[in-house]
Amino acid sequence: MTMTGVESVPRERAIALDRMAVDPPIDTVVGLLAIQAARFPDREFLRFAEGSWTFGEIDDWTSRLAQRLVSEDGIGAGDRVAIMLPNVVQWPIAWLSILKAGGVAVPVNSSYQRADLEFVLRDSGARVMFTDDGHSPLVDEVRAANGDLADVRIVEAASRGELAQYPADRPDVAIAPDTLANLQYTSGTTGFPKACMLTHDYWVRLGWICAGAAGLGSGDVVLTSQPFSYMDPQWNTSLCLTVGAPLVVLPRFSASGFMADVRRHRATFCYVLGSMPTLLFKQPPSPEDRDNDLRLVLCSAIPVTLHAQLEQRWGTPWREIFGMTESGADLVSLPESTVDVGSGRLGQPVPTKQVRVVDPEGREVAAGESGELITSGRPMMLGYWNRPEDTAEVLRDGWLHTGDVAVREPDGYRLVGRIKDMVRRGGENIASAEVERVLERDDTVVATAVVGVPDELFGEEVKAFVQLAPGVEESRATAEQIVDGARTELARFKIPRYVEFVADFPRTPSERVSKPALQARSAEHPGITYDLQPPRTAGNGN
Known part of the structure; x- marks a missing residue:
C-alpha cells in the first residue's frame, strides 16, 4: 500500500526489470511493426475517434x-x-x-x-x-x-x-538502429526551435525502457491526448509496438472529459505533463473518480502537494518520469516506489543512463547541494540538425547538459529549477519553479509562471502571471489572497510583488510555459498588473 492507501496493482511485465538495460531484440520502429503484424495481425493497435485498426x-x-x-x-x-x-x-x-x-x-x-x-x-x-x-x-x-x-x-x-x-x-x-527517423523540433524557449536528430534506436529504446519501467504488457490499454506532433504520442506508439498493446488517441486534452474517456476506453496507463495534473484535480470530484481501470499514471512534474491526493482520488499510483526530447528518459520512479509519493523526487536513473549533478566547472557536487543535472547513455539524440555549435554546447564529452538545477538525495534526485529560470532580486537567487509550486496550491489557481521584471532598486522584482479557475474574479482582492497564502511558505524576498492575470499560457511542445512568448505577449498586449507591495529600500532586507 502507498501512503495514500492506493495499491500498486501487480501486473505481468512484458519486459522484466533486469532486462531494461539490455538492447531491445528488435532494433527499428519498422521492425517492431513488422513483428507485431506477423504475430498478431488481428490484434487492435490504434484507436481514434474515427475508428480502430489492427x-x-x-x-x-x-x-x-x-x-x-x-x-x-x-x-x-x-x-x-x-x-x-x-x-x-x-x-x-x-x-x-x-x-x-x-x-x-x-x-x-x-x-x-x-x-x-x-x-x-x-x-x-x-x-x-x-x-x-x-x-x-x-x-x-x-x-x-x-x-x-x-x-x-x-x-x-x-x-x-x-x-x-x-x-x-x-x-x-x-x-538500421542508427538510421535517422525524426527531426523533432524543441520548444525554442531561448530562440528559434532546434531540431533534435532522433534515430530508430532512440524510439525503440525509449519504448522498451518505458514499457519495462511501467510494467506494461499486451493486456494494457495506453491512452494519450497530446498532439501527435509532440514526442509523447510517438513514444507511446513505440511502447505499444513493443508490448503489443492498443494505443487510444484522443483528439485533444480536455480536463473535463479526460477521466470519462479513460473510463470509456478502459485505459490502464497514460502519461500526462505540464498543467494537466492540476487541471484534472481541479475538476469537481465525482463518485465515478475511482471507477476506472488505470494501473499507473506516469507524469513529468507531478505537483508535490497534490501527489498523494491525485493517487487517492483516482485510486492508482502516479509516478515521475524525467527526460527531454534530447535524451528520451533519464530518471523514473517505479510503480513499487511508494516512498516517492509527495517527495518531489524523480526516482532513479533508468538502467541505460548515468546521471550526475555538477557545478559550472563540471565537478560533481556533494549530495544535498544543487547543481546542473547532466546525463549520459541511451537513448540520446545525435545532435541538433545543422547546429554544430548548439550541439557542442549541450553535448560535452558524451554528457548532455540539461539546464535543469537538481539536488542528489539518498533516495533519488529532486529538481529545484532551471539555470536560466531564476529571478535575481537584490543579490538573492529565486527559483521561479519554487514560487510557482507554492502559488499553485491555492484552489483558485490553475497555473502560474513567475518571471523577473526590471527594478531600479533590486535589479529584478518577482512577477507572477496567474491563470485562475473558471468563475474566479480577476481582482486585486484575488491577487492579494493568492500572494498572502504564500507568505507562510516562502521567504519574504520570494513573494511576488506583481500579479498579472492571464486567460492561458503560450506553451512549448513539451508543455512547458514559454516565458519568452508570455513576456512578449504581455509587452504587446499588457493586462492589468497589480502592484502588491509599496516600494522598499534596499537596506531593509525585504
Whole structure:
C-alpha cells in the first residue's frame, strides 16, 4: 500500500526489470511493426475517434503508402517529410510510412501559423508534406510567398482504400538502429526551435525502457491526448509496438472529459505533463473518480502537494518520469516506489543512463547541494540538425547538459529549477519553479509562471502571471489572497510583488510555459498588473 492507501496493482511485465538495460531484440520502429503484424495481425493497435485498426491493417496501410512515397514522390534514404495534421489516424500512418520509405519525419505543430511553418520547412529542408484540407491553404500561402519553398509538395493523407494499387510489401530500403527517423523540433524557449536528430534506436529504446519501467504488457490499454506532433504520442506508439498493446488517441486534452474517456476506453496507463495534473484535480470530484481501470499514471512534474491526493482520488499510483526530447528518459520512479509519493523526487536513473549533478566547472557536487543535472547513455539524440555549435554546447564529452538545477538525495534526485529560470532580486537567487509550486496550491489557481521584471532598486522584482479557475474574479482582492497564502511558505524576498492575470499560457511542445512568448505577449498586449507591495529600500532586507 502507498501512503495514500492506493495499491500498486501487480501486473505481468512484458519486459522484466533486469532486462531494461539490455538492447531491445528488435532494433527499428519498422521492425517492431513488422513483428507485431506477423504475430498478431488481428490484434487492435490504434484507436481514434474515427475508428480502430489492427497491427496487420496498419502494417499493410503504411507499406502501401511508403511504396507511393518512393515511386511517386521520390522519397529516398534521408529525405525529410513534414507532417502537419491534427490527432487523426493519418498522423501515425504518415510517420510509419515515412520511416518505411527510409525517410526522416518532420513533425509540425498543427496550430503553427505562417512564420512558424516557414521556419520549419526551410530549416529541415522538407520537400514533401503530409497535411489535410484544413491546413492546405496555409501551406499554399507559404509556398506562394517563398520562392525557396515553392516546390514543397503536398501529399493528402490518403485512406487505406486509395492505396490499393501499391504493393503491400514495404520498400526494399536498408534501415538500421542508427538510421535517422525524426527531426523533432524543441520548444525554442531561448530562440528559434532546434531540431533534435532522433534515430530508430532512440524510439525503440525509449519504448522498451518505458514499457519495462511501467510494467506494461499486451493486456494494457495506453491512452494519450497530446498532439501527435509532440514526442509523447510517438513514444507511446513505440511502447505499444513493443508490448503489443492498443494505443487510444484522443483528439485533444480536455480536463473535463479526460477521466470519462479513460473510463470509456478502459485505459490502464497514460502519461500526462505540464498543467494537466492540476487541471484534472481541479475538476469537481465525482463518485465515478475511482471507477476506472488505470494501473499507473506516469507524469513529468507531478505537483508535490497534490501527489498523494491525485493517487487517492483516482485510486492508482502516479509516478515521475524525467527526460527531454534530447535524451528520451533519464530518471523514473517505479510503480513499487511508494516512498516517492509527495517527495518531489524523480526516482532513479533508468538502467541505460548515468546521471550526475555538477557545478559550472563540471565537478560533481556533494549530495544535498544543487547543481546542473547532466546525463549520459541511451537513448540520446545525435545532435541538433545543422547546429554544430548548439550541439557542442549541450553535448560535452558524451554528457548532455540539461539546464535543469537538481539536488542528489539518498533516495533519488529532486529538481529545484532551471539555470536560466531564476529571478535575481537584490543579490538573492529565486527559483521561479519554487514560487510557482507554492502559488499553485491555492484552489483558485490553475497555473502560474513567475518571471523577473526590471527594478531600479533590486535589479529584478518577482512577477507572477496567474491563470485562475473558471468563475474566479480577476481582482486585486484575488491577487492579494493568492500572494498572502504564500507568505507562510516562502521567504519574504520570494513573494511576488506583481500579479498579472492571464486567460492561458503560450506553451512549448513539451508543455512547458514559454516565458519568452508570455513576456512578449504581455509587452504587446499588457493586462492589468497589480502592484502588491509599496516600494522598499534596499537596506531593509525585504
